[in-house]
Amino acid sequence: MDLVPLVFRNVEKTRQVGGLLSDLIVYSDRAERVKEVFREEVDLGLKFGLEKSSVQMETTYVTQLLRGTETGKFLALDLGSTNFRVLLVELSGGGIVQESVRHFEVSTDTRTGPGHNLFSFLADCIRTFVEDLNIVDEQLNLGFTFSFPMSQEGLASARLVSWTKSFNCPGVEGEEVVGMLQKAIDSKNLHVKVVAILNDTTGTLVAGSYVDPDCTVGLIMGSGHNGCYFESSENIVRWSGGKHWVIVDPEFGAFGDPGRGGVLDFLRSEFDNLVDDASLLPGKYTFEKYIGGNFLGEIARYALEKLQTAGLLSLNDPQNLVSKENSFPSKFITEIEKDNRNYNDVDDWSTTHTYRTVVGWVGDQASNPNIEEDLQTVQYTCAAISERCALLASICVAELCNRNVKAVQTVAVDGSVFKHHPLMKERMAHFIKMFAPTKKVTLSLAEDGSGKGAAFLAAIVTQQM
16 A cells, blocks of 8 residues: 555654554555455355355356447346336447436335235336336337346346345245246236346446447445456356356455455454444455445544544544444545545645534534644545555456456446545556556446446347347
C-alpha cells in the first residue's frame, strides 16, 4: 500500500495511532501472500469446487459474447433484492433500438413465504409488464438474473444452493429454479421462454462487452463483492463440453472462509473480527467483508471507537454515536476521501469534507481543542480502509486478467463503492498495473449490468438456437 504515514506534532501520539491502525495496512509481503493464496484457491476451486477451496469457481456455461448481429426483442428479469426489475431490450444489428424497464417490490410475505408463491408473483409481474407494452401475444425469450448462490447445470438450468439477503422461501433450496419460473410463466399463459440464467457478475461482463469487445472480467463492488472472468475449459475439471473460453463465477466474496482459521487469517484485523461477529453470517463471505459497502463503514467505526477509548481521539460525542453500531455508513468514507488524503497538509479544516462529515455524524466540535488532530486521524483511518479495499480487489482482478491470453483487456465494474468513491478507480488501476504488468487493463463503469446483461445473454442464446 502506498499510503502516506500520518504525522502529528507529538511523535509519541504518531507512534500510538499508527500502531493501533497498523493491521489495516497491507504491506508488500502480505499482498504477495494474498496473491499466492488466491491463485492456489482458484486452481483448487476449478478442480474440486468448495470441497477443497473457499472459492466455488462455478461454471456459467456462457462461452460467447455479443457479436454485433443480434436482432429482436428480449426480456430480462433481475432478482437480487427486495426490489426487482423486468426489462425489455430491442436490438437491431447488435445495437439497442429501444429499452423499457419497470420496477417491482417483493413484499416480506413473498420473500419468506412458499417458493411457488414467489415465482407466481414474478410471473404476474412479467404479465403486467408485457401487457403494459402491448406485447403480450409476442413470443419472447428471457434472461433471468438470479443473484443468489446457485449450482449451474447449463445455460438455462441452475439449483439454488442457499437463500441470502432477506429471502428465505421454503421449497426452493436444492431445486432447479428456471423450471420453477418457467412453470409459473406457463400457468399465466404467457409466450415467454426462459433461455438463460445468470448472476449479476455475469450480467455485468456481458453488458460490458456491448460497450467494449475486449471485456474479459465482470466485477461487482457495491454492498457486496464478487466477480467473474473467462477461463479456458482445459483448466475446468468439471467441464464436459468442447474446448472453449467459458465465463466462470468464482464467488470470491467467500474467499478466505471460514474467516478465523481460514486461508486469509493472516490478513484479519481485530476490527474485521468485530464486523464479522456482528454480521448476519459470521464466518462467511470473508473477502466481501474487506470490500463490500455493507461493511467498510463499520470497520472504520470500530477503529475510531478504539482510538476514542484509548484517548487518541477526543471527538465531542454527546450521543455516544462512535460506539453505536452502523452509525458510520460507508458513504461517510466516500465523502471524506473527497479531501484527497491531505491529512498532513490542511490549513483550514472547517472547509473540508472531513469536517462536515464528522459534524454531521457526532455533532458540533467547536469546543473540541484537538479537533484538527482528530480530523487528521479520521481521514487517515478512512484512507487506510479504502486503500486496503482497492488493493485487495485489485489483486484478485489482476490474477483473473493474468489467466487470460489477451494482452488488452477491459474490466466492467458495477456497484456503488466503485462508482461513488472518488479515488477507487485510480487506486485500482495503479494496483492492477502492479500485479498484472504484462497486461493493459482498463476499468470501465458498467451500470445496470445485471439487467441489460440478462437481456443481452437471452439475445446471444437465441442466435445460437
